[in-house]
Amino acid sequence: MKKYDVFVIGSGMAGMTIANKCASKGLKVGITDELPYGGTCALRGCDPKKVIIGATEVRDFAIRLKDKGIDTVPNVNWRDIMAFKQSFVDAMPPKIEKGYRHNDIDTYHSSAKFLSKNTLQLGTDTIEADKIVIATGAKPRVLDFEGGYLALSSTDFLNLKELPQSLLFIGGGYIAFEFAHIAARCGADVTIVHRGKRPLENFEQDIVVHLINATKELGIKLVLATEVSKIEKRDNHYTVTGTTDGKEMTFRTETVFNSAGRPPAIFDLELDKSGISFSKEGVAVNEYLQSASNPNVYAAGDAADSKGLPLTPVAVMEGHIVASNIIKGNTKKVSYPPMPSVVFTLPTLAAVGLTEAEAKSQKIEYQVNYNEVGNWFNAERLNVKEYAFKTIVNKEDHTILGAHLIGPNAEETINLFAIAIKTKMRIHDLRTMIFSYPTLSSDIPYML
Structure with missing residues (x-):
């Protein structure tokens, strides 16, 4: 039996953060993943998707400016863009594993199953650890109908x-x-x-x-x-x-x-043998991201039933919190800043903060600013048809509760709204800022 101070199940962004941070403090760490190291975002999600979207953005831009300075609309070469995408994907697992070796982290390539509160079975290996972290992410929902x-x-x-x-x-x-x-x-x-x-x-x-x-x-x-x-x-x-x-x-x-959703990938871990409470939302965790029923276990990212959105930056943040609590004892409670969420379509849809329904349910006195602004200069110069915003403002202190955008550069503009919400910036301060012009961000004062 091999013994560790910390053993991490899952080598996505949460697991990688926890393993490296704990190892940097001198703890004996092991990690396993049944899939190539890197997790969904880097290998099977956000990053490769965004590379492919880049090619379609070029085509979309050319179509919008056809006969407005652009004569020829390019076609997307699927094989070439997939090869370009794969160059990013292939580089990640060996790079990550090299980092683990540099930090003296033992690496495994196997699924894990709990044997007891602090022991795991990994193929032919039995692992015992003072702390076990579940960072297994999510996987596609099983379609339980015929075919x-x-x-x-x-x-x-x-x-x-x-x-x-x-x-x-x-x-x-x-x-x-x-x-x-x-x-x-x-x-x-x-x-x-x-x-x-x-x-x-x-x-x-x-x-x-x-x-x-x-x-x-x-x-x-x-x-x-x-x-x-x-x-x-x-x-x-x-x-x-x-x-x-x-x-x-x-x-x-x-x-x-x-594409019917992605539940947490925890149901093959035989959690019942470890005394870990869980639900369809993930491992039940407390404010320290520690298992609510087994103090030897922590969970982070999509595997936990925390209040964080299923987003890579949230997983990284939770990873830092788990690592800190393992190293120092439970001293750091999880607290989420505004979490921007984006649908990377064209046009792009982006949101941060409360929806109107959420503001209403919390009985907040609010004001809604909603408008379709396809006639604004930024929309017309890009020949964009769909450009709209909905901002929700707290009537009492004149701060932003939520921002919801669709249109060009929405994935970037939404980050400025996230900063404004986190810092409780008053709308007067945003309205009187000088933004570089003409940029999409310079439209923000007119959205309030």
């Missing part, structure tokens, strides 16, 4: 050697929208089938409606209030069956993708 196993995952999409002529996405969250926009801009026929009446339910619906408009204009078929019940393989295509208001309908497509 559900035939649907590919977001990982599969990011590794397509050739782009299919037609694709169907099951689910109406950000993954479906982002990948649908990529595929449609590369010439594919795309359908999104969502069981709810509204897609992107966690975002401000006054802004989502603009993304729906842009999505439909791109030629993507958006089918709502439809529950998928079956996938069948037929020769060189798939038939997907769904039900709307009791009526059955079918869709023919070359490829089907499961």
Whole structure:
């Protein structure tokens, strides 16, 4: 049996942060991951996705400025952009493992299962640790209907050697929208089938409606209030069956993708043997990100049922908190700053802080500023159709409660709103700032 001060399950951004920080303080650390080191964001999510989106941004910009100075619209070379993407992905695991070796961290490449409160089984190895950290992230939801196993995952999409002529996405969250926009801009026929009446339910619906408009204009078929019940393989295509208001309908497509959500990847760890409380939301943790029922265990990132959004920067922040609490004892409570969230479609949708519904439920006296501003200079110079904002302001102290944007550069502009919310900057101070002009950020004073 091998013994450690700290053993980390999962080598994504949370796990990597914890392992390296604990090792830097002289603790004996081990880490394992059944997948290549790096986690979802670096290898199967945010980073490779953004590389691919870069090519579609060029094409989208050229289309908008066609006959306005641009004569030729470029095509996206799928093979070339995938090779470019892979250059980033392939570099990560060996780089991360080299860092672990430099810090004297023992590395394993195996799934883990609990044997008791502080012991694990990793293949043929038995591990005992004073502290065990669960940082296993999330994985695609299992589609438990007939033929559900035939649907590919977001990982599969990011590794397509050739782009299919037609694709169907099951689910109406950000993954479906982002990948649908990529595929449609590369010439594919795309359908999104969502069981709810509204897609992107966690975002401000006054802004989502603009993304729906842009999505439909791109030629993507958006089918709502439809529950998928079956996938069948037929020769060189798939038939997907769904039900709307009791009526059955079918869709023919070359490829089907499961984008129906990502629950925490904790249910194969045999947590019952360790006395760890958990739910479908993740490992139950206290304010120190320590297991609510087993003090030997901590959890961070998507594996924990914390109040943090499932975002990479949140996982890193939680990783630092867990590491600090392991090193110093439980001295650091988790506290979340405003967490910007982005749907990387074109146009981009971005949000931070409270929605109007949340402000209302908290009985805050608030004011809403909402406007469609396709006639503003920044929209017209970029020939953008969908440009809108919704800001929610506290009437009592004149600070910003929430900001919701759609349009060019929204993923960057939203960070300035996050700073304003965290620092409780008054709207008067924002209105009287001098912004560089003409930039998208210079529109902020007019959004308040």
